[in-house]
């Protein structure tokens with residue numbers, strides 16, 4: 372029997388809980404973030420071919436060289452940053468493993484990590500497992516802007532890392548140039564690392580620019596950048612992603628990676644290396660998802676929900692103050708059970724469960740799914 376839990380406060384993630392409820396009551400599942408349409412047939416054919424062509428044994432520990440080279444070329448072209456595929460890029464089992472590995476490789480007991488909330492739920496448990504301290508800073512709707520003056524006050528001699536996520540899950544906000552400027556001033560001459568969760572890098576709307584840490588040399592040299600092919604190629608179930616970091620950081624990252632997973636699945640790496648040759652596969656994503664965002668927002672605008680801004684990601688959040696004063700967790704459950712639409716209560720992304728009466732919808736769905744959901748929400 373386990374006498375002392377290492378994560379006593381941690382339950383099952385809200386994504387699993389809400390998806391299970393959606394399945395149980397046969398609701399439209401706009402809770403967990405995943406597409407309900409197929410990933411590209413060409414990509415499936417490439418994986419099948421790779422398997423038939425014998426790519427079925429361990430990949431090299433850091434990932435297939437051809438794939439790392441493609442990623443290096445893509446990053447240089449988009450952001451002007453040069454990453455050495457041999458020493459500065461590692462292929463991971465999704466963004467989640469990259470996040471865990473980066474934290475595990477760098478956070479020592481009593482190190483402090485600044486996390487902006489609402490925050491993706493994978494960050495805090497990893498920090499705590501390493502004996503680190505989560506210094507959370509709660510952001511508020513509707514804009515969820517980072518109050519950089521408050522960040523400055525949170526910095527101490529123990530601050531080891533700042534975690535950023537842009538485009539942001541769950542709020543759909545993005546970092547802009549003025550955020551980058553403020554961040555640069557704060558970390559300058561300090562021994563602070565950045566973990567930049569950029570899994571939604573290509574899901575950015577209205578012509579906005581993705582402010583990757585890779586674009587700013589003074590930030591890039593202290594950053595682990597996390598990416599996910601699940602988001603790029605509508606294949607979240609493949610659990611493939613990567614991490615970029617300068618060689619000294621990547622060396623530490625790989626010390627953990629080699630014992631956590633050693634390497635990740637080979638045929639999909641072969642396929643993605645080939646598929647990435649066509650840059651349209653990812654450059655077309657902004658317009659693909661922007662169209663979904665726009666039609667979903669138009670539909671929601673006819674309901675009693677109040678729309679919050681959305682500049683990127685899979686997600687549209689709304690206020691439901693006009694409809695109910697229930698807790699967001701209760702409201703989400705009722706919405707699922709009684710109205711047939713599952714969502715995520717945003718309080719789940721705050722360590723203190725702060726409830727601004729905001730829920731999150733995932734719009735990475737077929738048009739007919741979104742239309743059916745709006746139809747049901749109109750009944751509220």
Ligand code: GLN
Pocket residue numbers: 384386387402403404405540
């Ligand atoms: N990132 C996805 C979301 O926010 C879910 C990932 C997961 O289920 N762990 O919904």
